[in-house]
Amino acid sequence: MSDAESPFSIAVPDDQLELLKQKLELTRFHDGLEDAGRDYGALLRTFNSLPNHPSFHVVAIGLPNFGFSQGTTKKGFKVEQYAEVGQPPSPFLMLSLGYNEYVTQGGDWGAPITKTIAQLYGPKHSKAWHTNMPLADPPHPTQSPLLFLSHYLFKYSSKEKAGLERTNWFQEQGTGYLKEQSAQPQTLGYSLADCPVGLLG
DSSP: OOSOOOOOOOOOOHHHHHHHHHHHHHOOOOOOOTTOTTTTSOOHHHHHTSOSSOSSOOOOOOOTTSTTSOOOSSSOOOHHHHHHTSOTTSOOHHHHTTOSSEEEEEOTTHHHHHHHHHHHHTTTTEEEEEESSOOOOOOOTTTSHHHHHHHHHSOOOHHHHHHHHHHHHHHHHSOHHHHHHHHOHHHHHHHHHHOGGGGGO
């Protein structure tokens, strides 16, 4: 990491920071249900068992319009702009922090954003991209004709069938947040606005 630092400022009122500190002090994290494994997410004790000195740094990007970040001031802020984290000539976040090489991981909104980072900045800066939300369209007759034909002419292998079953399971059991946000977004909005734990959900 480079020793050179580029100063920047953010505008967060002191009373909001003080309120956030109070809420964090009152926050209690439940350690999950016994014998549930990872069905309901990672357990608190899993994180507590990690070494205190990781061999890497984690940079969690605060996306404009989300969480504690300020909103954008004009229309047209798309995935490419999220990947740049600011319009040129603003410096790209990772490079301005001194990370000339890095890897990314993203799911949900982070999936297309980190994919775009890999496309725009790899392999020079972005060395690897991992996602827990791979997105794929059905085979297209003109873009991938052989795959399109095989999709309709041949039976799926047992591995492919298992993959489709897993996809169907996730759509039914693993997208509750998406259904909630699609139908009643204000319900989640109260949690996101009021409680730091809501931002972890």
